[in-house]
Amino acid sequence: MQDVGLLHDRLQKIHHSGRLLLGILNDILDFSKIEAGKLAIHPQPFLLQTLFDQLLDLLHQLAAQKGLALHLDLAPDLAQAYRGDLSRLRQVLTNLLGNAIKFTDQGEVHLAVHLARCVKNQAWLTFAVRDTGLGMTPEQQERLFQAFTQADTSISRQYGGTGLGLAISQRLVQAMGGEAIQVQSALGEGACFYFTLPLTQCSAEEEQALLQSQEPGPEQLPRLCGHILLVEDNLINQEVACHQLQQLGLDVTLAENGAEALKALHEAEFDLVLMDIQMPVMDGYQATQAIRAQGRTLPIIALTAAAMIEDRQQALDAGMDGHLSKPLAIEELQPLLARWLPCSESMPSQGISPVALPEEAAQTALPDPVYVDHQAGLRQLQGDFALYHRLLSRFLVQLEQDTADLPQNLAQLATPLDFEQAQQRLHALKGVAGNLALKHLAEQAGVLDQELRARQAPSAQAIQAFHASCEKTRAQLASWLAQSDTQVAELPVVQPTLQQALVQLEQAITHNEFIDLAPLQALARQLSGQSLAEWEAVCDALDHFEFEQAAVHFALLRQFLAASQHAPPRR
Template sequence: MKLSKFSNYPLKLKLLLVPAVATFSFVAYLIYSSLVLSGGNALLKEIRDAQFPTLYAAGENLKSFDGVVESLNAAAATGEVDYLEGAKAKSSEILNRYDSMERMDPTHTNEIEKLKSDFNTFYILAFNVAQRMMAKKNPPSQQEINELRELRNAYSLSAVSYRDAAEKEFQETIHKAIRRSDRAQGSGAIIGSVMLFVIAILTLLVNRGIVVLERVVENRNKMLLLVNSELEQEIQKLKSAEEARSHAEAASHIKDEFLANMSHELRTPMNAVIGLSHLCLQTELSDKQQDYLQKIHSSAKSLLGILNDILDVSKIEAGKMELDRIAFELDEVLGNLSTILWAKSHEKNLELLLETAPDVPSVLVGDPLRLGQVLINLAGNAVKFTAKGEVVVSIDLEKEEGDQVVLRFAVKDTGIGMSQSEIDKLFRPFTQADTSITRKFGGTGLGLTISKRLIEMMGGKIWVESTPGSGSKFIFTANFLKAKGRENAPRTEFAGFDGMRVLAVDDSENSLSILKNYLESFSFDVSVASNGRSALSTVRKANKDGKPFSLAILDWKMPEMDGLELARELHAMTEAENKPKILLIAGYGQNGTPALRNNKVVDGVLEKPFNQNKLFDAISRISGPDQSATGKFRITGAQFNPLLVSQVRGAHLLLVEDNEINQQVAQELLEGFGIKVAVAENGEEAIARLNEEQFDGVLMDMQMPVMDGISATREIRKNPKFATLPIIALTANVYVSEQNAFLAAGMNDHIGKPLDPDRLVATLAKWLRPARKAETVQPPPVAAISAPEALPDLPGVKVATSVRRIGGNVALYYSLLDKFRVNQLSTADQIRAALAAGDAKTAERLAHTLKGIAGTLGAESLQQQAELLENNIKNGSLGDIESLLAQANQQIRNLIASIDLAIEARTS
């Protein structure tokens, strides 16, 4: 009926009805789609403008609150005001975020206000308690501590609850948008189907148009779903990126603080120890004093070297670390190791044993400082985590091919041991095997990470074998070269003493085994005993058999009968026609060791830990031909490694330096190493000298008039003839960024000012290959053994450290003082005039020169003032320049007044 009525409609009406129905349906669908999109956009806007920022701010406030608590705890523990300032800053951040959250989230204003109030209540009390603990006055009562803990917990629970609620609302809003999108998709499909059905009934003429329209609608729905999915992914990416950035910034901040604090706190006292011990070594000393001071000096130098390595951790991370390739004696590395670890091992009553296989080359080519750093770290950890027993450091030859050798090092202890899960965490930065271990024993968590990287740079690998409660064994390999032209085979026999009968007595199984192996390598006939009674029986039996012992090596500290008592028994044996010589082995630094040397029943004393060569020398002194020393080293250069000095002697260097004092210091130190030195006062003069004569290397100052060091280096490198010429920077600026600038300009290395003689000779030996024979250059003069000249009395100046830096030459130091009072009197006026003329570069250079000279003389206060002045000029911060200049000028005049008195006292 209805169809018949429709068929009676005029054709025009029917043709109009089709597009009218289609248009109406399409308009209705567009209106519906717009409403859906509008609702989706409103939800997305709500997520973007309110919910996500609120959730993010709530999470950040929880992190900042942890920072406030940590800063206040650190302030209370250390007394550092900087931590209080850090707590204030983070507290301000938290309150500002809550203000923002109130604007973004008006529906939860009451909750946010309560969070602000709870935080303020906790912070005011915590800040007050931290201040009182820093001042060490009116310490908090237990009630206050409990109240503080309750306030902290209450705020933390409320903040976490608010954050979780915000996160829940955020997720519900996301799900709501998705559900709306799903409904839109379903409705769109239904509407499209209805439209298709109606239009199909009306006419087939618009069929294609309807199909196209349906496809458009379907595509719009798909696009909406895709937009929603991409939005969710972007939100997750933003959250992950923000967390990663926060972690990276925190790690970088911790590292920077660690490096800065380590540098500031340790360098100054270490330099004082090195300088004063070196100066004492130049005086007349007793044997005991000489021994003590030599060990102090060696230990301090090793510690300073390790400190420098730790401060270079950023180099390792950036792949900028390079290993030295110099000749060194393995025994020296082990000697430094034992010197550094003896005190702690003796304090814990531990045996520290060193064992080197006889086939290990004694002289190698590699980096002794890095090798020593690894061994000190591993052995130091072994001592730290061992309560009783022993620590054994052993070295074996694993592989040898031509000049290449692979050594296998092992550090074994009888300590607490580790599980496999703890071992898996060992080599991660800033972590140790277990947090409980970290709390009990301390440590930065950097040592093993640095050691692993250094071992890998030496072509080796490191691994651990350990069982909880049964000790640990750290094993690593490293590649070295054998030193050409050097004797590598250890001394293995005594002329005329082949087969000498020796008795070794020690209650430690490992120590006795090492001692026996060393003695057998000397071609001795060796018998062993583990206690005094057994040793006496062995000696009596040997005497009865007509094969008496010529030498007895006894451990001092043994149960029941100690080594000294056993020595007396052997000395009193009436049946022994030829009593054995007695060599007593005493723990390193044990009380009473000096008295043993004068005991009549003991022929010699050898301190633990010892290596093969030390044992050989000790036996030689009591059983071999007379090899007593003819005198102790008293020369100024005795502190320098003779191998390094021999490598650079005969070199011809160009020193580029504009300051007269710095010229004199560097020139006399270099000539003391047997190096011929030519001087240029700026970069242009240096280039001219290089074109006139041949040099083995260049020492280049950075800040000079006419042409600075970096510009001069770039010009030099443009000439292919100087492509491989070693150029080493001389600079008081040792920041990593500035070092990178030196390297980028074409320099090979840098040496910091004030010059350190050991660092200077080590760096030169690394790069110089003298073209001339060393015999053509006179060796450095030997200082007389007469009493040294008294040091000048300069209040506030580290004279001893500075004299050490210039090789202990007091006369040279007086000469530098004289030049300073002549050349630096008007420095402040010169800087002021340069700034008035708009020449900031010259003013900065003058301040930099003053800083370097003050550092050379040991005037640290003036050095710091000059550095502050230099930085202000460099950064254009000229507001306080006049005040800084006045302070610097006053310090210069005070120092010159002290110099006048010191020189006058010296003259009189």
């Protein structure tokens, strides 16, 4: 595998150099079009959030490599959708943000967008890019927008570049009808580049069409590469999150509290941490602060059943990079993780294919969706009926154990410790119920959770409503699970994540494609030491670009795995 690593490094350098050369050629072509008056502007409806997501995807890793914080903020009074040339606007902002990251060694880069004014049917939006970088003298600022000119002659030697980016950006903004890019800066105090651009607000129909187009089904989501540390103390939540992460192509290691997470980070390398907040021993905030105190900069995403703005802010203040609310939806999970993790570009993406339900299971008498929304629950688990059935069975036992004395205890809260313990139990119950699409129970637990967080004694009506929801949910679960036991027993055991990865590797070998090192390493971790000799034979053949031999050994590997089952996530 050392030869693969060396080859991978060289190919990455070739790829990077090619991209740089392509960027220079594109800049020259754009500048030539502008000078000849041939540059065309193509307005189209677009979502501001989509633009921000694209910018994050492009630039977050570049900022992270320098240890910089990258913040993108939309003012709350902005519309969701506007009409303008998305491609050219993205080109301008990419250039300004890229320059800000390039010339900033520590601190942050910040893009803010706000509504400057409205004129008839046009909204004038101001885009401002601020950094804490080198800054410039007034003399340097005067030369900024001249073609093939840098702020000083040492810039191109130290940082690279042709001096075309800002000149092109200035002309693009003017071609789109905007006000010229301005700069405010002082040497050693960073810089702020800003411009104001007229955009037409989209109609309600256009906005709705855009929003619907941004909601792909699970089968359309691209797979990701990476090793995730999942820090979660609830066993059911662990299974739900692990299933979703593995469906996305990710390798998962589990930790049940913050202390275990710190230990795991010392023992292995991870690309990202998904961190629950409320856990025993050490909670998510404490663990994150400890990780940051060690100088680790890997992304940490908060997982919590709380969705209030202050909860999100508290997570960011603790050093986390993002926030996901339970129940986890894979359509929200994938785009967020894709900001930090690469997609499986080196192998054909199969997307996420839901497991088809057997006809008998589909015809089983369905529970009341108010209490058990089984369709939503199956969507959470990409159609894995057997897994959903198993998790509901486990939850039914847990519900009977955890709530037997809870209503009585809620009516007798006296000390701060009583409130804290009750709140933690209800917060956990709310999260698990949400992940399993037990909507009514999740809502009632959430009502009590909020009251207890505010140290308010729950009302008798709220306690009674919660108790009634527990009883109704319990009855619905028991009835449906009993009816579907036979169908679940007949379902075949599937290994979607491992099988999809094997299919992708087989296709890449068949087509003699270059295979990136990261997917090979991820697949090796998925195999968990199984069929080591066969796997090493495949890798050795790939090391020497002997694709026919690799195909032979791969067929042997598939035969060896045919009768075996993949190991569960590591702990």
